[in-house]
Amino acid sequence: MKTKYMIRQLVEKALNIQTLTPEIENEINFELTHQGCISDADYEALELLMAEMDAGRIKLVPSL
DSSP states (O other), X not given: OOOTXXXXXXXXXXXXHTEEOHHHHHHHHXXXXXXXXXXXXXXXXXXXXXXXXXXXXXXXXXXX
């Protein structure tokens, strides 16, 4: 599932299910670490995710 905008795809997944799961969060963190830099599209996706979480439209599921 490696693509140019992997973080954006992960954010889209979280937005679709209206939940940020530990798995999605871990994958986003991995991609941020692995890429070393972030594309404008991925950055905007992360900003949208944070805004949606701040507005209460995306739930954060704690890890077990």
